[in-house]
Amino acid sequence: MALAELGLGPLGDSLEELRWTFESGKTRSISWRKAQLQALLNFLRDNEEQILEAIHEDVGKHRVEAFRDEVGVLIKSLTHNLDCLEKWVAPKKTKLPLAFFPATAELLPEPLGLVIIFSSWNFPMSLALEPLIGAISAGNTAVIKPSEISPTCSSFLATVIPRYLDNKAIKVIEGGAAIAAQLLEEKWDKIFFTGSPRVGRIVMSAAAKHLTPVTLELGGKCPVVLDTRFSSSEMEVVVKRIAWGKWGLCNGQSCIGVDYVLVEEKSAFTLIGLLKKAINKFYGKNTKECNDYVRIINEHHFERLHKLIRDPEVANSIVHGGSVDKEKLFIEPTILLNPPLESEIMTEEIFGPFLPIITLKNIQQSAGFIKSRPKPLALYVFTKDETLKKLMISQTSSGSITFNDVAFQFLSDSLPFGGVGQSGMGRYHGKFSFDEFTHEKAVLRRTLLLDLEPRYPPWNDFKLKF
Ligand code: NAD
Numbered sequence: 001m002a003l004a005e006l007g008l009g010p011l012g013d014s015l016e017e018l019r020w021t022f023e024s025g026k027t028r029s030i031s032w033r034k035a036q037l038q039a040l041l042n043f044l045r046d047n048e049e050q051i052l053e054a055i056h057e058d059v060g061k062h063r064v065e066a067f068r069d070e071v072g073v074l075i076k077s078l079t080h081n082l083d084c085l086e087k088w089v090a091p092k093k094t095k096l097p098l099a100f101f102p103a104t105a106e107l108l109p110e111p112l113g114l115v116i117i118f119s120s121w122n123f124p125m126s127l128a129l130e131p132l133i134g135a136i137s138a139g140n141t142a143v144i145k146p147s148e149i150s151p152t153c154s155s156f157l158a159t160v161i162p163r164y165l166d167n168k169a170i171k172v173i174e175g176g177a178a179i180a181a182q183l184l185e186e187k188w189d190k191i192f193f194t195g196s197p198r199v200g201r202i203v204m205s206a207a208a209k210h211l212t213p214v215t216l217e218l219g220g221k222c223p224v225v226l227d228t229r230f231s232s233s234e235m236e237v238v239v240k241r242i243a244w245g246k247w248g249l250c251n252g253q254s255c256i257g258v259d260y261v262l263v264e265e266k267s268a269f270t271l272i273g274l275l276k277k278a279i280n281k282f283y284g285k286n287t288k289e290c291n292d293y294v295r296i297i298n299e300h301h302f303e304r305l306h307k308l309i310r311d312p313e314v315a316n317s318i319v320h321g322g323s324v325d326k327e328k329l330f331i332e333p334t335i336l337l338n339p340p341l342e343s344e345i346m347t348e349e350i351f352g353p354f355l356p357i358i359t360l361k362n363i364q365q366s367a368g369f370i371k372s373r374p375k376p377l378a379l380y381v382f383t384k385d386e387t388l389k390k391l392m393i394s395q396t397s398s399g400s401i402t403f404n405d406v407a408f409q410f411l412s413d414s415l416p417f418g419g420v421g422q423s424g425m426g427r428y429h430g431k432f433s434f435d436e437f438t439h440e441k442a443v444l445r446r447t448l449l450l451d452l453e454p455r456y457p458p459w460n461d462f463k464l465k466f
Helices: 008-024 030-046 048-059 063-089 126-137 151-164 177-185 197-210 232-247 265-283 299-310 312-316 363-371 386-395 431-436 461-465
Strands: 092-094 103-111 114-118 141-145 170-172 190-194 214-217 223-226 260-264 318-320 334-337 354-360 378-382 400-403 438-446
Touching: 008 114, 008 141, 030 048, 030 063, 030 126, 030 151, 048 063, 048 151, 063 126, 063 431, 114 126, 126 141, 126 151, 126 190, 126 431, 141 177, 151 170, 177 197, 190 197, 197 214, 223 232, 223 363, 232 265, 232 378, 260 265, 260 363, 265 318, 265 334, 265 354, 299 312, 299 354, 312 318, 354 363, 363 386, 378 386, 386 400, 431 438
Parallel strands: 114 141, 114 190, 141 170, 190 214, 223 260, 223 378, 260 354, 334 354, 378 400
Antiparallel strands: 092 103, 103 438, 318 334
16 A cells, blocks of 8 residues: 555554554454464465465565575464464463562553654565564564565555455555654554665654654675684585575575674685685576576665675785676675675675685684674674684674574574664564563552551651661
């Protein structure tokens, strides 16, 4: 549903309807929440083929990649939430100090109200629907504003979601920055935003006007620290995982994908050789013709990326790849060795198929390197050395730290997903999503028994000691 169709008046009416639905109490019932989660599950199962096609149309992902990162992940989350919902919704008794006697207390999870979810294009289904699963589980009414950069998925959600979900409680509103800006004028009970730090700042300022709480799932540069003290067969696995974490996750266009690698000088050429081998194994000799290799999302991002490697000093650091084809929005898997640290490729999130390798004298220096830059969303450390693991945990800060793999932290419902510092605030997945859309109300129940006089004026020194 586009705002042009809704007009500002109808938008107001739509939001009124959502607020009214929330006030009616309907979305608080566990049966409503379960029915909506089940309906979302049906939406995914009934429309799996069309969803995979829409993702392919917008982002060019192979159906296996699209199922793995979107449909599969969403089905897992829905099944988990349906299993756990009753436990999460139940009030939790809590202990009180003896001085409160006689009394009881509990923590009561209550929904926040009307929430809005802004999502980005790189995982066009899961980034819109995963937060929605949390919002529904917690009993809220919700608007989803998918990214205009993935128009097929956006339009698919706007057309098909109303056939499955309660349209008086959940609406999809399509549009770009102008519509988003209008939506941000409204008073929401929660804004859940996935996107760039630049727009994150706009969202947070708009939220401040109404004191609306925000979750900001942002991006940044996710480093890999590679300690090469592995056997040669282990190193092959390590480098395959790094290559997958760069080119196998939407071709670098992923917030938790590998941005750059830190490695000791003496191991750089071994690493480059193994990376080339992995690229060849994944995509064959002619990446340009390979259907498994995702293209750059649009011309704007193609130009942005191409500019990064046109910087002469950066171009000089290319040790593999570097070819581009604007018409096909193709950029070859590209490895760079020690591009200047002050160049844009090393100061901005790359979000594309370039992999800078930065060499250090010794791998322990990587903690200081990471610490001197904005806090990453994800940090990946490949090592068998327990001392190095402890050093990285204690000396660096990031949304998550994963040892000996890439991106797997995203898949577990028992691990919160979110950033810290410039990579975002708030967290979600599994119970964390439920909590993110919930206010845990403190409920204290006292009686009129034992009414002790010292609590009341007039004051005297005896009452101070009491
Ligand atoms: P973006 O910030 O350009 O857009 C995100 C959303 O904001 C879209 O829905 C868009 O329509 C809306 N928007 C755009 N301009 C706006 C404005 N002026 N006011 C209000 N809303 C506006 O980001 P993107 O290009 O879609 O995604 C790429 C960025 O998102 C990268 O930085 C990436 O790291 C990050 N990201 C983070 C996660 C995560 O889970 N942490 C996931 C995916 C992407």
